[in-house]
Amino acid sequence: MTITFEPPADFDYSIESPRYGAYQGINPRAGLQEARALIEHAILHQPRSLQKRIGPSEIGTPCDHCLAAKLAGWPSTEKDVPWLPFIGTAVHSALEDMFINHEIHRNAINTTGLRYLGEHRTMVGQIDGEDIWGSVDLTDLATGMTVDWKIVGKTTLDAARRGPSEVYRAQAHLYAKGLCDEGFDIRHVSIAYLPRNAMSLAQAVWWTEPHNRAVAENALARANRFALNIRALRTIGQEAVDGWITNLPRYANCRDCERFPDYKPQARDDEFSDLARK
């Protein structure tokens, strides 16, 4: 594999650089391998993959182990390049462009004012004294509503018809809280579950409910309790923190737990077995 990600260290910038690279006779299969390596490198190094601090999308998880591990800054190792999340990120980016272009086209900023805000950054609250920021996929000021895009497969889409998971619901209300704290008049939250592999948007699920600040505050309060516990245990030592987290209950049937360093198949318990994974 010959692909490099940095400029050549010995390049002489005083000469005029060639506009196009020369044919090098690279084997086509090797060329494709390099293209794949470039894609995987980019995915693994995009901000979402590198994010270490807990974000609004994780604060409301009902899994105690996951919340504590994230708050304690545990490393999590992806088993593979996160291709499905990348598809989600790419669709988010395209949707953002659509709404921004719509507002530019109608010159909203110089006439009626913006109706739509794409990927507006907002501070949803604090955990252990630290500001927690997130990016709201879409804010519709005319409706007073946040919209969270979820690009999902059939299983999640089917589950979404029964309502959102706790973690998605908390995320939506955290964003709305952040916007309200900024002074925006937000009265509703919504989640648009867009099918990743259906032929049309007819399969999408559009969920909404009135903004309930208490959902956001309760999620933050729980996270703060966990963070305080972690802080107290750190005074004893990192082993005390790790031991506490390892013994916390986990979601049954969650397929992602291998990414944490303490994963052992037999360490699972059924504490949350009554909670259907949505």
Ligand code: SF4
């Ligand atoms: S069971 Fe799932 S939600 Fe819980 S810690 Fe493991 S990966 Fe996270």
